Amino acid sequence: MRLKNKIALVTGSSQGIGRAIAVRFAQEGADVVINYNRTATGAEEALAEVEAAGRRGLIVQADLGKVADIRRLINTAAEHFGRLDVLVNNAGLETHAPFWEVTEEDYDKVLNVNLKGVFFAAQEMVRHLRATNRRGKIVNISSVHEELPFPNFSAYCASKGGVKMLTRNLAVELGPLGININNIAPGAIETPINTKLLNDPMKLNALLGQIPLGRLGQTGDVASVAVFLASDDADYVTGSTYYVDGGLTWNYEEQ
Ligand code: BGC
Numbered sequence: 001m002r003l004k005n006k007i008a009l010v011t012g013s014s015q016g017i018g019r020a021i022a023v024r025f026a027q028e029g030a031d032v033v034i035n036y037n038r039t040a041t042g043a044e045e046a047l048a049e050v051e052a053a054g055r056r057g058l059i060v061q062a063d064l065g066k067v068a069d070i071r072r073l074i075n076t077a078a079e080h081f082g083r084l085d086v087l088v089n090n091a092g093l094e095t096h097a098p099f100w101e102v103t104e105e106d107y108d109k110v111l112n113v114n115l116k117g118v119f120f121a122a123q124e125m126v127r128h129l130r131a132t133n134r135r136g137k138i139v140n141i142s143s144v145h146e147e148l149p150f151p152n153f154s155a156y157c158a159s160k161g162g163v164k165m166l167t168r169n170l171a172v173e174l175g176p177l178g179i180n181i182n183n184i185a186p187g188a189i190e191t192p193i194n195t196k197l198l199n200d201p202m203k204l205n206a207l208l209g210q211i212p213l214g215r216l217g218q219t220g221d222v223a224s225v226a227v228f229l230a231s232d233d234a235d236y237v238t239g240s241t242y243y244v245d246g247g248l249t250w251n252y253e254e255q
Pocket of ligand 1: 094142143144145150186187188189193194197
């Protein structure tokens with residue numbers, strides 16, 4: 001049990017990577033706050049899985065694109081369990097369009113959740129930790145696209161590049177408070193965010209050809225690294241990005 005009696009909040013944990021992290025955290029001994037925006041049924045299922053692991057859970061609806069929602073989420077979570085030790089900024093979305101067709105609405109949708117949401121959730125978590133005079137851990141679920149270009153996903157890349165620098169900056173600023181912050185950069189993981197790709201055999205095979213480990217990632221592949229970064233084992237780790245991508249990022253083969 002690597003997270004025994006820790007209290008963790010995982011944003012966007014009704015499905016995909018966030019849900020896998022919430023459940024794995026519970027299996028490692030943590031009580032978990034589950035957050036969703038629209039998929040209430042997924043949150044209920046995640047809660048049942050957390051409870052099946054013998055831990056307590058709490059569901060809080062909040063739109064991570066809205067700062068008022070974020071503050072309510074963190075404060076409700078901290079009040080319910082008495083404190084928060086770990087924040088996982090997982091909620092995120094992407095929209096597909098050539099750069100010259102991206103609308104202001106789509107840009108705002110992506111940046112508000114993926115970057116502004118991470119910024120203000122981290123801020124509220126830090127305020128909570130300072131107010132209670134405790135150390136803590138923040139884990140951001142970024143993407144290989146904090147580093148790699150992804151044509152037709154320019155807003156997504158801008159948001160993830162922002163998360164990369166935010167993490168580096170906060171590692172320096174929050175280190176003296178005993179707060180660690182790191183990113184996980186998943187590659188192609190089988191989750192609802194890439195349903196379209198998963199249903200397009202041509203694109204999928206081309207992608208698989210670029211993954212040295214020869215398979216898509218599973219949500220559990222990401223959850224195991226999140227457990228490490230949230231645990232005391234990572235006490236001396238901050239400001240880093242952990243790639244969970246089967247080798248995708250550094251694989252360039254001249255065709
Ligand atoms: C994106 C996926 C994409 C993967 C690999 C992720 O960040 O959300 O849509 O398949 O990166 O390119």
